[in-house]
Amino acid sequence: MELSDDQIIERTLAGETDTFSLLVRRWERPIYGLSLRMLGREEDARDVCQETFIAAFRNLRKFRGDAKFSSWLYRIALNACHSRLRKHGGVSEQSLDQEDDDGRKFELADASAEAASEQMQRDQRASMVRKALQALPPEMRQVIVMKEYEEMTFAEISDVLQIPVSTVKSRLYTGLQQMRARLESLRGAL
Amino acid sequence: MNTKPTNKPLANCNRQEDLVTFLYDEMSAAARREFETHLQECAACAAELQAFGRVREELGTWQVGLLPRTEVVIQRRKLDVLRELISLFPVWMRGAALIGAAAALVLVALSVLTLVKSNSQTPSTVAQTAAQPQATFTRAEVESLVKSEVAKAQSQMQQEFRAQLASFETQLNNDYQTRLQAVTSRVRSLETGKSRLIARDNRDESQIREWLADYRDTFGNAGNER
Structure with a gap:
């Protein structure tokens, strides 16, 4: 057991x-x-x-x-x-060059050109997300990370951060709004 | 939770918390139904919900690759090692050390008190002692005296501790050697015993073979005659 x-x-x-x-x-x-x-x-x-x-x-x-x-x-x-x-x-300290290096590593792993192209697109999107997330204030970033990637409940996040659930929700809301704006501007810059 | 449905834009709708609760599926069934009705009436909330859904999709593209193995090397702190070492000493020794330290502290305190007293003598006493050689101390002198006494006591304690440590190490080594010798001699004696048993078995086996041969010679021939 x-x-x-x-x-x-x-x-x-x-x-x-x-x-x-x-x-x-x-x-x-x-x-x-x-x-x-x-x-x-x-x-x-x-x-x-x-x-x-x-x-x-x-x-x-x-x-x-x-x-x-x-x-x-x-x-x-x-x-x-x-x-x-x-x-x-x-x-x-993550730079765009480093992210490109990571991307190339993935690219080499795939044999077919089509798969490589799809992988490149995924890497590009992931790289944008990474950049947008890093640009967020840490108190919003941590709430998004815990909710989105660690799949924690609002109550669990509130317990970890020792803040009220309502604050968790409002930080998440503002964080998602900022993510949306940053992702749009990054897509526009491509 | 605000349950009042509204058609106003999101900025005035004030249902941001409900929106994220709905987005991450943490609403009760009743609240969910109510918010779904609200979404049909509030275009701003519906648009924001869709946009957040897309953000979540994008977030999902960043996945963590291979996890490097976490090597957690716990280095023991000197204090922990010292604590463990002290715990190895017998209780009486620890008690004696504690009493010794307390006595040293009392001694230092008494010396300081005496010095302070001698500094705060009455004017008449000072007048009486004025003719005598100077015996008063400044604050700096007292501090330096106390520091030197403390350093002396510390150094003495360290020496004692080192001596105890050395004796403990010797004792451990001796103990180890004694046990090793005992185990070695036991192994040797067992090996000797084993050799003896094997020799005896071999002797017995050859005797049985001889006896069997004799038996065959005697009774085997008799059986054939019958």
């Missing part, structure tokens, strides 16, 4: 520190995804992912069982993302 997060935490705190790796394997993908979409760079996302789990391990005793472990973990990851964004002046 699969151990619950709380059971793993209990065992880790009891001295079975290796058990913590189960939590890492369980949550590394969502945390990496969140960090990547918040920061836009794979190296940064990888670093934040590591920092998050190390911080979680070190502070495991401070974790209150009344909250969900995932909410606590997301909060640590978001704090790490915000401090990294502050260091870089709130703007991700």
Whole structure:
């Protein structure tokens, strides 16, 4: 039977520190995804992912069982993302050239010209989304990322960010409006 | 939730929260039905909902590729290592160290108190002592004296700690060597026992073979005669 997060935490705190790796394997993908979409760079996302789990391990005793472990973990990851964004002046260092490099990697993977063309279009759209998302203020970006990619409920997002559900909804609304405007302007610039 | 249907543009409609709740399918069935009616009457909300749907489609194009394996190397902090080491000492030793530290603290406090007292002598006492060699201290001197005392105490504690650590290490090594010797001698004795048993088995086997040969010689021939 699969151990619950709380059971793993209990065992880790009891001295079975290796058990913590189960939590890492369980949550590394969502945390990496969140960090990547918040920061836009794979190296940064990888670093934040590591920092998050190390911080979680070190502070495991401070974790209150009344909250969900995932909410606590997301909060640590978001704090790490915000401090990294502050260091870089709130703007991700992702350049268009880097995005093109990524695109070329995908292009090489496909054999047929048609598939390559479709892949290129998808990459171009993804690149636009990435740019538009990175240009959003972090407090809106994080709500969109959690709702759209992590598929969290409004209540869960409110729990992670410790803000009212109504604020989550209004940030999401404004964020989507801004995304819409930015995507339109990026499409117009092509 | 605002349940009043309206045909006004979205800016005045004030149903932004309902719109996102509907968009992400988190409405109750009744609220959903009500908002669907509203959408039929409010062109601005309907247009915005469509536009947001397209934004969501676009967002879906950015998928995370292969996930790099997260390597979490937990480096133990010096404090944790020290804490663990201290926990290895017997309780009486930890208690003695605690009492020693407390005594040192009291000693330092008493010295400071004495110095402060000598600084705040009455004028008559000062007059009496004026003729004697200067025995008062400035604040800086007191601080430096306290610092040097604390440093001395710290260095002494460190030396004691190092000595304890060295003795603990020696004890561990000795313990390890003793156990290793015991295990080695036990393995040797078992091997000797095993060799003896094999030799005895071989002897028994050859005796049985000889006995069988004798039996065949004696009774086998008799059986043939019958």
